[in-house]
Amino acid sequence: MDTTIAAISTNSLGVGAINIIRVSGKEAISIVSNIFSNQTFKDAPSHTIHYGYIKDHDKIIDEVLVMLMRAPKTYTKEDVVEINCHGGTITANKILELLYLNGAVPAEPGEFTKRAFLNGRINLLEAESIEDLLEAKNENARKMALNGISGKTTKLIAELREKMVGLISNIEVNIDYPEYIDELQITKENITPVLTEIKDQLEKIVLESENSKKIKNGINIAIIGRPNVGKSSLLNTLLEEEKAIVTDISGTTRDIVEGSITYKGIDLNFIDTAGIRETKDIVEKIGVEKSKKVQETADLTILVLNSNEALTKEDEELLKSIENQKSFVFINKTDLEPKLFNIPTSKKIIYGSTNSKVGIDDLKEEILHVFSLEDMSYKDLTFLFNTRQISLAKEALASINHVIQENEKNVPVDMLEIDLRSAWENLGKIIGEAYEDELVDNIFKRFCLGK
Numbered sequence: 542m543d544t545t546i547a548a549i550s551t552n553s554l555g556v557g558a559i560n561i562i563r564v565s566g567k568e569a570i571s572i573v574s575n576i577f578s579n580q581t582f583k584d585a586p587s588h589t590i591h592y593g594y595i596k597d598h599d600k601i602i603d604e605v606l607v608m609l610m611r612a613p614k615t616y617t618k619e620d621v622v623e624i625n626c627h628g629g630t631i632t633a634n635k636i637l638e639l640l641y642l643n644g645a646v647p648a649e650p651g652e653f654t655k656r657a658f659l660n661g662r663i664n665l666l667e668a669e670s671i672e673d674l675l676e677a678k679n680e681n682a683r684k685m686a687l688n689g690i691s692g693k694t695t696k697l698i699a700e701l702r703e704k705m706v707g708l709i710s711n712i713e714v715n716i717d718y719p720e721y722i723d724e725l726q727i728t729k730e731n732i733t734p735v736l737t738e739i740k741d742q743l744e745k746i747v748l749e750s751e752n753s754k755k756i757k758n759g760i761n762i763a764i765i766g767r768p769n770v771g772k773s774s775l776l777n778t779l780l781e782e783e784k785a786i787v788t789d790i791s792g793t794t795r796d797i798v799e800g801s802i803t804y805k806g807i808d809l810n811f812i813d814t815a816g817i818r819e820t821k822d823i824v825e826k827i828g829v830e831k832s833k834k835v836q837e838t839a840d841l842t843i844l845v846l847n848s849n850e851a852l853t854k855e856d857e858e859l860l861k862s863i864e865n866q867k868s869f870v871f872i873n874k875t876d877l878e879p880k881l882f883n884i885p886t887s888k889k890i891i892y893g894s895t896n897s898k899v900g901i902d903d904l905k906e907e908i909l910h911v912f913s914l915e916d917m918s919y920k921d922l923t924f925l926f927n928t929r930q931i932s933l934a935k936e937a938l939a940s941i942n943h944v945i946q947e948n949e950k951n952v953p954v955d956m957l958e959i960d961l962r963s964a965w966e967n968l969g970k971i972i973g974e975a976y977e978d979e980l981v982d983n984i985f986k987r988f989c990l991g992k
């Protein structure tokens with residue numbers, strides 16, 4: 542990090558009234574000073590703004606405002622200078638070129654934030670949340686990212702790690718200084734409650750984080766069922782658009798038809814499929830295969846049945862096929878005479894009619910309910926956001942589950958340490974923390990062994 546980096550920090554198309562060029566590093570102030578007409582700037586106090594011209598020798602390039610921020614109270618903890626120049630790519634690129642000629646180097650994507658992390662201003666989770674904030678497509682995703690940046694999520698992880706450290710330290714003390722502390726002798730019995738507590742919290746974090754991923758990416762929902770039950774009608778009603786062809790001929794939909802809506806801040810991507818049945822028609826057969834694939838890969842399946850027909854064998858098979866999935870049943874055509882009774886399912890059933898627009902809001906609510914996303918305004922959005930973080934939390938959970946199993950089997954407690962450590966290290970990786978020193982510090986802090 543000996544180099545001084547520079548890049549345009551505003552939108553890459555250069556549209557807008559101003560552009561900001563950011564420079565960070567030991568030479569930031571002297572490099573800018575070389576091309577800036579205002580010579581009081583380089584000795585000015587931190588966090589001040591300076592007016593002047595950017596010049597290429599005698600030639601004026603632009604009239605600018607330059608912000609001076611001295612280390613360490615800056616985004617990167619290095620000296621940072623930001624040049625506010627006029628909009629458009631030509632001027633900004635010309636200034637950037639001058640900075641490079643004077644010794645700055647082009648910043649890599651994300652390098653300012655990387656420096657903030659390496660210089661210890663933010664941890665890994667906070668750094669990743671900044672990226673999430675920039676990418677947030679809706680208000681809920683924005684709130685989640687902000688919780689990451691503000692350190693709320695870090696606190697959650699840190700608290701869990703502290704509990705683990707407590708256990709590990711305790712075990713270490715038992716191994717290294719068995720004669721010292723009789724009262725801290727750990728046993729299967731006194732370790733169990735802490736382990737259970739850690740497991741429950743970690744499980745909650747993993748589950749909620751998986752659900753919260755849907756806030757960012759949306760939910761893919763397969764609409765499946767026999768031909769003619771009204772799947773395409775349901776898609777059209779949900780989208781409020783005649784997207785899929787609807788006829789009273791069985792086997793109308795041959796290919797998948799997709800469409801999205803945003804409901805209460807969550808993107809719902811619906812996938813209408815070909816009606817599932819045995820068929821000799823080659824095209825329809827391919828369609829049916831596709832329907833089954835969509836059902837396998839979707840986040841949620843809605844099985845549509847026809848209220849006006851008694852249950853068929855195909856319906857029964859479809860009901861079975863959704864049993865082990867995130868799914869529910871929508872019974873359509875309730876405007877007609879009811880002929881469908883005793884539905885063999887453990888899944889939630891919603892009654893409605895796409896013709897008379899009944900049950901549609903219930904259906905949308907149920908989708909959010911399946912992912913515990915119904916009360917977003919009350920929801921604490923302090924969860925892990927990206928796949929890296931979630932998979933580390935899952936690994937940690939697997940280790941804790943293993944510790945619990947081994948503990949049940951009366952394995953000596955010191956044997957549990959390896960898995961505990963691995964869980965603790967994985968949680969540490971989420972926030973990008975070093976661990977060995979922290980552990981050592983903790984042992985001595987807690988047990989005062991030096992005395």
Ligand SMILES: Nc1nc2c(ncn2[C@@H]2O[C@H](COP(=O)(O)OP(=O)(O)OP(=O)(O)O)[C@@H](O)[C@H]2O)c(=O)[nH]1
Nearest residue numbers: 768769770771772773774792793794816894895896
């Ligand atoms: N009475 C009544 N008829 C409906 C309702 N919903 C759909 N239909 C009718 O049922 C027939 C089939 O509707 P589609 O939406 O094409 O059914 P589908 O499940 O997509 O059928 P395939 O594409 O063949 O698998 C059409 O004639 C619709 O008008 C409803 O709520 N009430």
Ligand SMILES: [Mg+2]
Nearest residue numbers: 772773793794
């Ligand atoms: Mg259809």
